[in-house]
Amino acid sequence: TIEHLFKEIFKAAKELIEEDQLNALLVSRQKKPNDTIVHIGDIEIGNGHQEHIFGPCSVESYEQVNEVAKSIKAQGLSLLRGGAFKPRTSPYDFQGLGIEGLKILKQVGDEHGLKVVSEIVNPNDIETAHEYVDVIQIGARNMHNFELLKEAGRASKPIFLKRGLAATINEFINAAEYIISQGNGQIVLCERGIRTYETATRNTLDITSVPILKKETHLPVFVDVTHSTGRRDLLLPAAKAALAIGADGIMAEVHPDPATALSDSQQQMDIPTFESFINELR
Amino acid sequence: TIEHLFKEIFKAAKELIEEDQLNALLVSRQKKPNDTIVHIGDIEIGNGHQEHIFGPCSVESYEQVNEVAKSIKAQGLSLLRGGAFKPRTSPYDFQGLGIEGLKILKQVGDEHGLKVVSEIVNPNDIETAHEYVDVIQIGARNMHNFELLKEAGRASKPIFLKRGLAATINEFINAAEYIISQGNGQIVLCERGIRTYETATRNTLDITSVPILKKETHLPVFVDVTHSTGRRDLLLPAAKAALAIGADGIMAEVHPDPATALSDSQQQMDIPTFESFINELR
Amino acid sequence: TIEHLFKEIFKAAKELIEEDQLNALLVSRQKKPNDTIVHIGDIEIGNGHQEHIFGPCSVESYEQVNEVAKSIKAQGLSLLRGGAFKPRTSPYDFQGLGIEGLKILKQVGDEHGLKVVSEIVNPNDIETAHEYVDVIQIGARNMHNFELLKEAGRASKPIFLKRGLAATINEFINAAEYIISQGNGQIVLCERGIRTYETATRNTLDITSVPILKKETHLPVFVDVTHSTGRRDLLLPAAKAALAIGADGIMAEVHPDPATALSDSQQQMDIPTFESFINELR
Amino acid sequence: TIEHLFKEIFKAAKELIEEDQLNALLVSRQKKPNDTIVHIGDIEIGNGHQEHIFGPCSVESYEQVNEVAKSIKAQGLSLLRGGAFKPRTSPYDFQGLGIEGLKILKQVGDEHGLKVVSEIVNPNDIETAHEYVDVIQIGARNMHNFELLKEAGRASKPIFLKRGLAATINEFINAAEYIISQGNGQIVLCERGIRTYETATRNTLDITSVPILKKETHLPVFVDVTHSTGRRDLLLPAAKAALAIGADGIMAEVHPDPATALSDSQQQMDIPTFESFINELR
Structure with missing residues (x-):
């Protein structure tokens, strides 16, 4: 019928426009064909060399963080993570x-010459964070917190943006666009698993999101192997897959004594495990 | 078998403990057996009578909102919604x-003697919102925005809390606990569909979450039929199911001219449709 | 670009064809606007009156089935279910x-003058089944077992077809088409919950699939409240919602002593619960 | 706290029991610690060397299959697939x-000295299949077709078993147990993507299922990169990830002229693409 034909033409036009809109995004590779390199001091992310981020889920004490930092430094790595503001399911x-x-x-x-990454959860804390952190992380639960994203877009520090718990790749790209649209294009995207029916892992690592994100955007892409799997025994295999498929780096949690950790005790590596993890990845 | 017996004992024990934790929450019905009634001026939500919330997705102009408000008033209803801060996928x-x-x-x-509901997305705007709105809505994308929840918990207005896009019922209950733990127990929960593989509807209305939420908590429970279905032809059937299963009220979007709406044009009712919707529900 | 335009035109054409195909299906309401009534002896399903199907998950013994049948009869109902071939996760x-x-x-x-429904899982058993059952059930795990569907399409008994564990509504409709395409149009569709990330219920009851299926096809639609919820406390609320949204009937499991049942012991109703369930539904 | 301790004990005990049940399976690595090698003539799958399976989605003609076979042979590979019984959504x-x-x-x-793999969908065809195929494939839609699995368990040919569309890993392992419990332990497991909310890919490749399956069972594990991604541009990255994470081989579809293919035209490789795919993998 004619009506039907019109409907279809409109639909086609709508999709055309959507694709155009995607290509028109500042984060789009159509808009900027060459890779964005994110600069953290003199460290470069996305330049073809792999950089990794390790550290405890939560900052618990100077001694705890220091012990992990020593090990990271000893492995010749440069980036340390640690959570100070923890978004937790229960208050x-x-x-x-x-x-x-x-x-x-x-x-x-x-003290160790490491650059530090930490999550910020309140738009009001972004400014303060500049004094303390080298990279501002936006966590999965806040990927749709557009006020926080906009504030991150006004920051002068690189942003490490995690994919939402059940965000589509398209929504993830648009979350990055919220940041870049405010002026800050120093963004690292991080796949961290998505919520599915499968319970063998904490989340389902959507490994092919890595090549898709690298094709659609010019931003570096990390894989958080800790939260995507939630299982210590899968950290190394997941990391190998992530690097093989083209990730620019891995994020994983390391704690001197995971059993006593105040959060995520089931999935953090202890220091010897971390050291063999790094050796296996090389 | 012995093994089986052990298994059952362990299962029971585990569930007992989980239940204890849930029962210890301030929002839990174990903690407070009788229904919470949410007061919006002299309107009561959760007292056994059904109250509904209608209005446009976005506030676009005085004329637009006024036209909807007239119709709501004419139907003998008391609550008007309209979005002023819209969390949108694209910036x-x-x-x-x-x-x-x-x-x-x-x-x-x-002007019409209606109480108004609107979403707030930035913790900094909660205070200002007190001047303008009777109920503060926390939207699905912010259900895990704990900073916003805590600020809502310090508000002196009732909170209308939507379930997150892919939140479990347990996470939803804990989000309400973030609010009540700061002192504000005037909370309405709203099921609005969850993200699944099915694409025939915008989301999948998790209808049995209604009796679960009413059993586990003492809070009133609404169903947003617009966002859960995303289809005008399903608004009325979904509303009938929601009321039959025990919801305290329905939320749905109404716009004088949906085709020209600045958001959600595919799923809002026009005014005649709204009027017949209300008549059918009675 | 021209290439892009072509692509879009093709896409539109493809969708046009898909919709045409859906409308061209024998199960489609476009093809046959009036409701199909399924005849089981002199019982009619889909004629505007609600009929329900109750009985134990598995047939365990004459006594067990007999006890349930007596109660069903006493309630003035006509349909009895019981599983003889059970598709179980573990061998x-x-x-x-x-x-x-x-x-x-x-x-x-x-003995009780009840019509019986039972699941068949092997195409070779369809013929034999004619001697014993009045309605042949195709279970959720076999919705994509096309050989079984085709054989069911050659049967002279009505088919009770359940939606697959994670089937889309479109796939479900096409599964029915496999049956009708072989000549058997006496089909009842049954929504039984879909697999999602939510674990509070065994599956997520996709309640709006009922009006969608009734709009897209001319077949009667049931809701299996037992498997969709997996929780005894939700059977009644789910049934109320299902009937309110337009289902032609409810399927639920009843067992004289659920605790000792050889399958699904957590979710079957005992006989007193069943009796009050029926009374509440009326 | 005491409560916490109890909780941990119960958790541990529960997992222990579940693990015991899993460990008691014939496919379990606890039961048989060393890797099963599947023999297809003198080809070995699971011996540490990677073997791959390529070929068209559907067998359409001698010429079509022959062209693909020549290319497979020229690449020094040994296994050819092609579908003769196609489970399709629409009849x-x-x-x-x-x-x-x-x-x-x-x-x-x-003619080319290749071993062949083809899907069987009806228990009645398993016997006949012995005359024609070297490996019997059970497809995703039939992973829960237990009658077919049992018949496959009585076959004297190796079985290539795909994970169901939305099957859990536990259900997948139990499906293999249905086969081995009938006597046939020559089974290759194949991850082929699971159904999730994400639409950027046809399914979501659950890459960490590979190390989990290799840890829990003694069977070889393949990854079907065609159906998991549904996108030609992702076949190579997905294959690299699969091999890096420990898969024993890759399955992918190759067609001389994908655009005219009778099924899956969007995702098959043409022959030059296939040749460069193989070169890149080496």
Whole structure:
């Protein structure tokens, strides 16, 4: 019928426009064909060499972070992570040390010459974060917190943006666009698993999102093997797959004594495990 | 067999403990057996009578909101919704009129004697919102925005909390706990569909979440039939199912001219459709 | 670009064809606007009156089935279900009594004047089934077993077809088409919940599939409240929602002593619960 | 706290028991610690060397299969696939050439000295299949077709078992147990993507299922990169990831002229693409 034909033409036009819109995004590779390199001091992410980010889920104490940092340094690595503001399902779970945590992280980073990455959850804390962290992380639960994304877009620090718990790749790309649209194009995307029916792993690592994100955008792409799998025994295989498929780096959690960790105790590596993990990856 | 017996004992014990934790929550019905009634002026939600919330997806103009408000009033209803801060996938989509939108909403509400509901997305705007809205909505994309939840918990207005895009019921209950733990127990929960593989509907309406939420918590539960289905032809059947299963009310979007709406044009009802919708529900 | 335009035109054409194909299906309401009534002896399904199907998950013994049948009869109902061939996840779980089970079911049905429904899992058993059952059920795990569907299409008994564990509505409709395309149009569709990330229920009851299926096809639509929820406490609310949204009937499991049931012990109703369930539904 | 301790004990105990059950399976690595090697003539799968399976989605003609076979042979590979019985969503889609297709496949295999793999969908055809194929494939839609699995368990040919569309890893392992429990332990497992909300790919490749399956069972594990991604541009990256994470081989579809293919035209490789794919993998 004619009506039907019109409907179809409109639909086609709508899709055409959507694709055009995607290509028109500032993060789109159509818009900027060459890879974006993210600069963290003199460290480069996305230049073809792989860089990795390790550290405890939560900053718990100077000693704890220091022990991990020593090991990271000893492995010749440069980036340290640690959570100070922890978004937790229950309000009664450990919520992180806050600014105190950031201070510890910075002190340890400075002492070992490591650059530090930490998650910020409140738009009001982005400015303060500049004093303490080298990279501002936006976590999975906040990928759709557009106020936070916009504030991150006004920051002068690189942003490490994790994919939402059940975000589509298209939504993920648009979240990055919220940041770049405010002026900050120093963004690392991080696949961290998506929510599915499968319970053998904490989330389902959507490994092919890596080549898709690298094709659609010019941004570096990391894989968080800790949260995507939630299983220590899968960290190394997942990391190998991630690097084989083209990820620019791996994020994983390391804790001196995972059993006593205040969060994510089931999935963090202890230091000897971390060291053999790194050796196996090389 | 012995093995089986052990298994059952362990299962029971595990569930017992999980239940204990859930029962210890302030929102839990174990903690407070009788229904919470949410007061919006002299309107009561959760008292056994059904109350519904209608209005446009976005506040676009005084005339637009006014036209919908007239119809709501004519139907003998009391609650008007309208979005002023719109969380949109793309930063280039219409983001709402902001404070201007809240002002229009308040003006129209005052003129017609309707109480108004609007979404707040930034913790910093919760305070300002008190001047303009009667109910503060936390949208699906912000259900895991714990900073916003905590701020809502310090508000003196009722909170209308939507389930996250892919949140479990347990996470949804804990999000409400973030609010009540800060002192504000005037919370309405709203099921709005979850993300699944099915594409015939925008989301999959998880209808049995309604009796589960009413069993586990003492809070009133609404169903947003617009976002759960994303289809005008399903609004009425979904609403009938929601009321039959025990929902305290329905939320749905109404726009004087959906085809020209700045957001959600495919799923809003026009005014005659709205009127017949209401008649059918009675 | 021209290339792009062509691509879009092709896409539109493809969708046009798909929609045409859907409308061209024999099960489509476009093809046959009036409701199909399924005849089971002198019982009619889909004629505007609601009929329900109850009975144990598995046929275990004459006594067990008989006890349930008595109660069904006492409630003035006409349809009895019971599984003889049980598709179980593990090969070491109870697999059903097979033909013996069908014989018990038939005997009990005959004695009480009830029509019986049972699942067939092997194309080779369809013919034999004609001797024992009044309705042949195709279970969720076999919705994509096209050889079985085709054989069911050559049967002279009505088919009760359940939606697959993670089937789309479109796939479900096409599964029915496999049956009708072989000549058998006496088909009842049954929504039984879909697999999602949510674990509070065994599956997620996709309640809006009911009006969609009734709009797209001319077949009667049931809701299996047992398998969709997996929780005794949700059977009644789910049934109320299903009937409110337009289902032609409910399927639910009833067992004289659920705790000792050889399958699905957590979710079957005992007889007093069943009786109050029926009373509440009326 | 005491409560916490109890919780951990219960958790541990529960997992222990579940693990015991899993470990008691014949496919379990606990039961048989060393890797199963599947023998297809003198080809070995699972011996540490990678073997791959290529060929058209459907057998369409002698010429078509022959052209692909020549290329496979020229690449020094040994295994050819081709579908003769095609499980298709719609009954009006091309259903395969049936026995004629198997004959073509066998003839081409014989001429080029390739072993052939083809899907069987009806328990009644398993016996006949022995004359024509070297490996019997059970497809994703039939992973829960237990009658077919049992019949495959009585076959004297190796079985190539694909994971169901939305099967859990536990269900997948139990499906293999259905086969081995009937006597046939020559089974290759194949991850082929799972159904999720993400639409950028046809399915979501659950890459970490590979190390989990290799840890839990002693069977070889393949990855079907064609159906998991549904995108030609992702075949090579997905294959690299699969091999890096420990897969024993890759399955992918190759067609002399994908655009005219009777099924899966969007995702098959043409022959030059296939040749460069193989070169890149080495």
